[in-house]
Amino acid sequence: MVKKVSLKDIALKIGVSTALVSYVLSGNEEKGRVGKETAEKIRQVAKELNYQPNHIAKSLKTGKTNTIGLIVADISNPFFASIARAVEDESGKYGLTTIIGSSDESTEKLKNLVEVFIKRQVDGFIISPPDHSEEIIEYIISLGIPICLIDRHFDHVNSSYVVTDNKESMQNAVSHLLGMGYKNLAFIAYNSTLQHMKDREQGFLDATSEIYSQVYKINFSKQHDELASTIEVILNEQKADAIVFATNTLSVAGLKYLTQHEVKIPQDLNVMCFDFSEVYDFFYHPIIHVKQPIEQLAKESVTILFNQMKEEHLQQLVLNSELITKTRVMV
Amino acid sequence: MVKKVSLKDIALKIGVSTALVSYVLSGNEEKGRVGKETAEKIRQVAKELNYQPNHIAKSLKTGKTNTIGLIVADISNPFFASIARAVEDESGKYGLTTIIGSSDESTEKLKNLVEVFIKRQVDGFIISPPDHSEEIIEYIISLGIPICLIDRHFDHVNSSYVVTDNKESMQNAVSHLLGMGYKNLAFIAYNSTLQHMKDREQGFLDATSEIYSQVYKINFSKQHDELASTIEVILNEQKADAIVFATNTLSVAGLKYLTQHEVKIPQDLNVMCFDFSEVYDFFYHPIIHVKQPIEQLAKESVTILFNQMKEEHLQQLVLNSELITKTRVMV
DNA sequence: ACAATTAGCTTAATCGATTAAAGCATATTT
DNA sequence: AAATATGCTTTAATCGATTAAGCTAATTGT
Secondary structure, three states: OOOOOOHHHHHHHHOOOHHHHHHHHOOOHHHHOOOHHHHHHHHHHHHHOOOOOOHHHHHHHHOOOOEEEEEEOOOOOHHHHHHHHHHHHHHHHOOOEEEEEEOOOOHHHHHHHHHHHHHOOOOEEEEOOOOOOHHHHHHHHHOOOOEEEEOOOOOOOOOEEEEEOHHHHHHHHHHHHHHOOOOEEEEEEEOOOOHHHHHHHHHHHHHOOOOEEEEEEEOHHHHHHHHHHHHHHHHHHHOOOEEEEOOHHHHHHHHHHHHHOOOOOOOOOEEEEEOOOHHHHHOOOOOEEEEOOHHHHHHHHHHHHHHHHHOOOOOEEEEOOEEEOOOOOOO | OOOOOOHHHHHHHHOOOHHHHHHHHOOOHHHHOOOHHHHHHHHHHHHHOOOOOOHHHHHHHHOOOOEEEEEEOOOOOHHHHHHHHHHHHHHHHOOOEEEEEEOOOOHHHHHHHHHHHHHOOOOEEEEOOOOOOHHHHHHHHHOOOOEEEEOOOOOOOOOEEEEEOHHHHHHHHHHHHHHOOOOEEEEEEEOOOOHHHHHHHHHHHHHOOOOEEEEEEEOHHHHHHHHHHHHHHHHHHHOOOEEEEOOHHHHHHHHHHHHHOOOOOOOOOEEEEEOOOHHHHHOOOOOEEEEOOHHHHHHHHHHHHHHHHHOOOOOEEEEOOEEEOOOOOOO
């Protein structure tokens, strides 16, 4: 491993102090009041020697690592994978490096990741928090570490966040179903106290006040069994004419169940899904779904966090999503 | 932001030098020959003050960041997302932090990521290299930075790697198709010089030497159009009775096309896919596919890299994959 | 012409941990 | 009694960059 070039090497070669070199290369010429020729020479030699500043030394001195920690709720979920990718791309534009973790919807895991990341001295967090993780979020805030929640937030925690307009888009989407003539709706969501889940439910309820409908809650940890039995009930007892799924994981699992039990969509039963999935393309009829602005969520979260890292002020952002009713692109 | 506790604080509180504290807390008591009581006291005070060592200072001094860089070929591909997750989990066990990047199959992007990661002074790399990226890999090796390739490797580059037994498992899988009575096979792969792609093709060729078969190559950048036209040819001209897809992205895109054109699987045409996809569950008949040992690939890559980071020796590993012919779990 | 500025540069402390080398008792050997 | 060894601890340099404060000589103001 070749010895790296340091400020000292440049200083030595020219015969000036490291201070001058530092002033010039970190763009603080005015502050150091460096002579024009000297500055030019320093820049030239730096280029010659292919000088690369040592991030670590810089971090030690400044206390800033230019690293942010992203903790998504479940990285195996394409929704979050896309978020992760976009956050990474966007943060790179700001000169930030992202380290990613997945809490797998577990508070315990989130806690560990937060600890590891804090030890790594990340400058800020972007987190999509699992259920009942308020305390951890508040802990981060209490340490004065900038944080921006994404996709989910807590109503009673004063933090920055970027989320989708869950209630409105759900209400809008369900209204669209009603407009199509469906009169007996089932809503399947996770049993969760998270605001985005409550909002989606409220959106459903607001839209269905005039018709018959049922709300079913699945426990995340036992979703496999519970989803199956829930759909059984919906098909055989409630005899709903359409199911509304509150998340993409529920949508995919639900569609899988329906397909495997040869329930024809939309003839036997229609569905409405929240968030996109690749599997929708495998149905002959378009799957009605709410498409969240994933890229935008990610980008905005980085911007908000970045601003918060320099200035102090928090920011809350609610983005609109889009109802997809027919698009179907042939491969 | 509360001031963090440093070695100095502990030393000051007890009235010893920071050297002693360092010896004790970094587990080098013998080396520093620290008195038993003093050591005990140091440990106790460290716990009291909730001392957390400063990674950055440590890195600056030791030149080790305990960070590895993982660069996958395409993070939006569930195969690589799983790899990323498993690598992250596994590296955590070794006390390593992972920073992840996606080259999106672009040599240029890989180059940038490698530069960024080297600036960040990662201790090692795990990379699934895109086509024609030998030079970048060799560059990393020339810098003396430990690296382990994953999923793909270059025959003529002497590096550590972990890959699947692509040729054998493809040959085996195709033989199974032949055993089922298929006699006119089409093989769809990416146009690539990467070893794993060549191996899969060779496996196909070895298995089909006695029957009629055709090999089709798709350009990654224009796969949408080319795949469609290729399948057209296979259906209308070659009139194959089964298609073998070389990767999961090709499989999913191919299945999508077939579904949308109402080609019934396996009645009209059967398929054999390389690697798993969630969409297989949406077919009534099981989709025959080769299941790669993703977790194991990831784990082994970390282990190999870790070993390489302490000792010097390279390691090449070829893992067996599994042919899935019927499994179908009801949701 | 003499004080006050200012331009240009250096000194040296600092961030927090590591570690070779040296210091100083006390104990043991010769 | 001198020499050596042993046990415990401190000193101080180091990693590489940042930055307040200080210094000198040239320039400006009155």
